[in-house]
Amino acid sequence: MRSIALAFTLALPVLAQAPAPAAPKPELSVLAKTFDGAASYIEGEAVPAAEAMPEAKFDFAPSTGEFKGVRTFAQQVKHIAVVNYEVASAILGEKMPVEAGPAENGATTLKSKAEIVQFLKDSFAYAHKAILTISEQNAISPIKAPWGGDTTRVRMAAIVESHGFDHYGQMVVYLRLNGIIPPASRK
Numbered sequence: 001m002r003s004i005a006l007a008f009t010l011a012l013p014v015l016a017q018a019p020a021p022a023a024p025k026p027e028l029s030v031l032a033k034t035f036d037g038a039a040s041y042i043e044g045e046a047v048p049a050a051e052a053m054p055e056a057k058f059d060f061a062p063s064t065g066e067f068k069g070v071r072t073f074a075q076q077v078k079h080i081a082v083v084n085y086e087v088a089s090a091i092l093g094e095k096m097p098v099e100a101g102p103a104e105n106g107a108t109t110l111k112s113k114a115e116i117v118q119f120l121k122d123s124f125a126y127a128h129k130a131i132l133t134i135s136e137q138n139a140i141s142p143i144k145a146p147w148g149g150d151t152t153r154v155r156m157a158a159i160v161e162s163h164g165f166d167h168y169g170q171m172v173v174y175l176r177l178n179g180i181i182p183p184a185s186r187k
Helices: 002-017 030-052 073-093 113-129 153-177
Strands: none
Touching: 002 113, 030 073, 030 113, 073 113, 073 153, 113 153
Protein backbone atom coordinates (compact mmCIF):
# COMPACT_ATOMS: atom_id res chain seq x y z
CA MET A 1 0.00 0.00 0.00
CA ARG A 2 2.84 2.35 0.81
CA SER A 3 4.36 1.76 -2.60
CA ILE A 4 1.12 2.79 -4.27
CA ALA A 5 0.96 5.92 -2.15
CA LEU A 6 4.60 6.68 -2.94
CA ALA A 7 4.01 6.18 -6.68
CA PHE A 8 0.96 8.43 -6.55
CA THR A 9 2.89 11.10 -4.63
CA LEU A 10 5.70 11.01 -7.17
CA ALA A 11 3.27 11.17 -10.09
CA LEU A 12 1.32 14.17 -8.79
CA PRO A 13 3.81 16.83 -10.02
CA VAL A 14 3.86 15.22 -13.48
CA LEU A 15 0.08 15.07 -13.65
CA ALA A 16 -0.18 18.68 -12.50
CA GLN A 17 2.07 19.76 -15.39
CA ALA A 18 0.17 17.82 -18.04
CA PRO A 19 -1.65 20.10 -20.45
CA ALA A 20 -5.37 20.35 -20.04
CA PRO A 21 -7.36 18.72 -22.80
CA ALA A 22 -8.03 21.13 -25.65
CA ALA A 23 -11.43 22.74 -25.70
CA PRO A 24 -13.53 21.37 -28.53
CA LYS A 25 -13.49 23.56 -31.61
CA PRO A 26 -16.80 25.25 -32.28
CA GLU A 27 -18.77 23.63 -35.06
CA LEU A 28 -18.56 25.57 -38.32
CA SER A 29 -21.82 26.92 -39.60
CA VAL A 30 -23.45 25.36 -42.62
CA LEU A 31 -22.99 28.69 -44.38
CA ALA A 32 -19.26 28.79 -43.65
CA LYS A 33 -18.83 25.20 -44.87
CA THR A 34 -20.87 25.89 -48.02
CA PHE A 35 -19.07 29.07 -49.03
CA ASP A 36 -15.67 27.68 -48.05
CA GLY A 37 -16.36 24.71 -50.34
CA ALA A 38 -17.23 27.10 -53.16
CA ALA A 39 -14.01 29.03 -52.56
CA SER A 40 -12.06 25.76 -52.65
CA TYR A 41 -13.73 24.87 -55.95
CA ILE A 42 -12.60 28.03 -57.77
CA GLU A 43 -9.21 27.83 -56.07
CA GLY A 44 -8.84 24.29 -57.43
CA GLU A 45 -9.45 25.58 -60.95
CA ALA A 46 -7.74 28.99 -60.96
CA VAL A 47 -4.46 28.08 -59.25
CA PRO A 48 -3.64 25.16 -61.59
CA ALA A 49 -4.59 27.32 -64.58
CA ALA A 50 -2.21 30.04 -63.39
CA GLU A 51 0.51 27.46 -62.87
CA ALA A 52 -0.07 26.03 -66.38
CA MET A 53 0.82 29.23 -68.24
CA PRO A 54 4.56 29.44 -68.96
CA GLU A 55 6.27 32.42 -67.33
CA ALA A 56 7.21 33.78 -70.77
CA LYS A 57 3.49 34.04 -71.60
CA PHE A 58 2.32 35.68 -68.35
CA ASP A 59 2.16 39.06 -70.09
CA PHE A 60 0.07 37.64 -72.94
CA ALA A 61 -3.16 39.39 -73.88
CA PRO A 62 -5.07 38.71 -77.08
CA SER A 63 -4.78 41.62 -79.48
CA THR A 64 -6.92 40.74 -82.49
CA GLY A 65 -10.67 40.96 -82.71
CA GLU A 66 -12.55 42.43 -79.76
CA PHE A 67 -9.70 42.03 -77.27
CA LYS A 68 -8.22 45.53 -77.46
CA GLY A 69 -7.30 46.80 -73.98
CA VAL A 70 -8.04 43.59 -72.05
CA ARG A 71 -6.00 42.48 -69.05
CA THR A 72 -2.93 40.34 -69.56
CA PHE A 73 -2.91 36.81 -68.18
CA ALA A 74 -0.88 38.03 -65.16
CA GLN A 75 -3.36 40.86 -64.59
CA GLN A 76 -6.28 38.39 -64.71
CA VAL A 77 -4.61 36.30 -62.00
CA LYS A 78 -3.71 39.32 -59.87
CA HIS A 79 -7.23 40.75 -60.30
CA ILE A 80 -8.81 37.56 -58.92
CA ALA A 81 -6.42 37.78 -55.97
CA VAL A 82 -7.10 41.46 -55.26
CA VAL A 83 -10.86 40.94 -55.24
CA ASN A 84 -10.42 37.93 -52.93
CA TYR A 85 -8.51 40.21 -50.56
CA GLU A 86 -11.12 42.97 -50.82
CA VAL A 87 -13.97 40.58 -50.11
CA ALA A 88 -12.20 38.84 -47.22
CA SER A 89 -11.23 42.18 -45.68
CA ALA A 90 -14.87 43.28 -45.80
CA ILE A 91 -16.04 40.04 -44.16
CA LEU A 92 -13.44 40.40 -41.40
CA GLY A 93 -13.89 44.17 -41.03
CA GLU A 94 -10.17 44.66 -41.57
CA LYS A 95 -8.06 46.98 -43.66
CA MET A 96 -6.99 45.23 -46.86
CA PRO A 97 -3.51 43.74 -46.28
CA VAL A 98 -2.31 44.20 -49.88
CA GLU A 99 -2.20 46.91 -52.51
CA ALA A 100 -5.07 46.85 -54.98
CA GLY A 101 -2.96 48.46 -57.68
CA PRO A 102 -4.21 50.10 -60.85
CA ALA A 103 -7.60 48.83 -62.00
CA GLU A 104 -7.47 46.23 -59.20
CA ASN A 105 -4.67 44.40 -60.99
CA GLY A 106 -2.48 44.04 -57.91
CA ALA A 107 0.82 45.59 -57.03
CA THR A 108 2.95 46.46 -60.03
CA THR A 109 5.93 45.08 -58.08
CA LEU A 110 4.58 41.55 -58.59
CA LYS A 111 6.34 40.55 -61.81
CA SER A 112 7.43 36.91 -61.82
CA LYS A 113 5.12 33.96 -62.30
CA ALA A 114 6.15 32.60 -58.89
CA GLU A 115 5.26 35.89 -57.15
CA ILE A 116 1.92 36.18 -58.92
CA VAL A 117 0.90 32.55 -58.31
CA GLN A 118 1.86 32.91 -54.63
CA PHE A 119 -0.21 36.12 -54.46
CA LEU A 120 -3.19 34.17 -55.77
CA LYS A 121 -2.65 31.30 -53.32
CA ASP A 122 -2.28 33.73 -50.41
CA SER A 123 -5.50 35.49 -51.42
CA PHE A 124 -7.40 32.21 -51.25
CA ALA A 125 -5.91 31.45 -47.82
CA TYR A 126 -7.12 34.86 -46.62
CA ALA A 127 -10.54 34.28 -48.20
CA HIS A 128 -10.86 30.91 -46.43
CA LYS A 129 -9.93 32.54 -43.12
CA ALA A 130 -12.65 35.15 -43.60
CA ILE A 131 -15.34 32.81 -44.88
CA LEU A 132 -14.87 30.45 -41.94
CA THR A 133 -15.92 33.27 -39.60
CA ILE A 134 -19.41 33.38 -41.11
CA SER A 135 -22.11 32.10 -38.82
CA GLU A 136 -25.89 32.04 -38.82
CA GLN A 137 -25.71 34.96 -36.36
CA ASN A 138 -23.53 37.28 -38.50
CA ALA A 139 -24.25 36.11 -42.05
CA ILE A 140 -26.71 38.81 -43.00
CA SER A 141 -25.69 41.57 -40.62
CA PRO A 142 -24.83 44.70 -42.60
CA ILE A 143 -21.13 45.25 -43.31
CA LYS A 144 -19.36 47.82 -45.46
CA ALA A 145 -18.83 46.72 -49.05
CA PRO A 146 -15.33 47.32 -50.42
CA TRP A 147 -16.85 49.28 -53.29
CA GLY A 148 -19.13 51.43 -51.15
CA GLY A 149 -22.50 50.95 -49.51
CA ASP A 150 -23.64 48.12 -47.31
CA THR A 151 -23.72 44.41 -48.03
CA THR A 152 -23.63 41.13 -46.10
CA ARG A 153 -20.96 38.54 -45.38
CA VAL A 154 -22.76 35.91 -47.45
CA ARG A 155 -22.92 38.27 -50.43
CA MET A 156 -19.18 38.90 -50.13
CA ALA A 157 -18.45 35.17 -49.76
CA ALA A 158 -20.44 34.41 -52.93
CA ILE A 159 -18.26 36.85 -54.88
CA VAL A 160 -15.16 34.71 -54.30
CA GLU A 161 -16.63 31.98 -56.50
CA SER A 162 -18.69 34.00 -58.98
CA HIS A 163 -16.03 36.63 -59.66
CA GLY A 164 -13.25 34.04 -59.67
CA PHE A 165 -14.98 31.93 -62.29
CA ASP A 166 -15.64 34.99 -64.46
CA HIS A 167 -11.90 35.65 -64.73
CA TYR A 168 -10.97 31.98 -64.73
CA GLY A 169 -12.99 31.68 -67.96
CA GLN A 170 -10.85 34.40 -69.47
CA MET A 171 -7.69 32.63 -68.27
CA VAL A 172 -8.88 29.47 -70.04
CA VAL A 173 -9.27 31.39 -73.31
CA TYR A 174 -5.73 32.80 -72.93
CA LEU A 175 -4.32 29.33 -72.23
CA ARG A 176 -6.05 27.84 -75.27
CA LEU A 177 -4.93 30.73 -77.50
CA ASN A 178 -1.39 29.72 -76.51
CA GLY A 179 -1.96 26.04 -77.31
CA ILE A 180 -2.25 25.01 -73.65
CA ILE A 181 -5.03 22.71 -72.52
CA PRO A 182 -6.28 23.98 -69.16
CA PRO A 183 -5.59 21.49 -66.35
CA ALA A 184 -9.32 21.09 -65.61
CA SER A 185 -9.88 19.95 -69.21
CA ARG A 186 -7.11 17.33 -69.01
CA LYS A 187 -9.00 15.15 -66.54
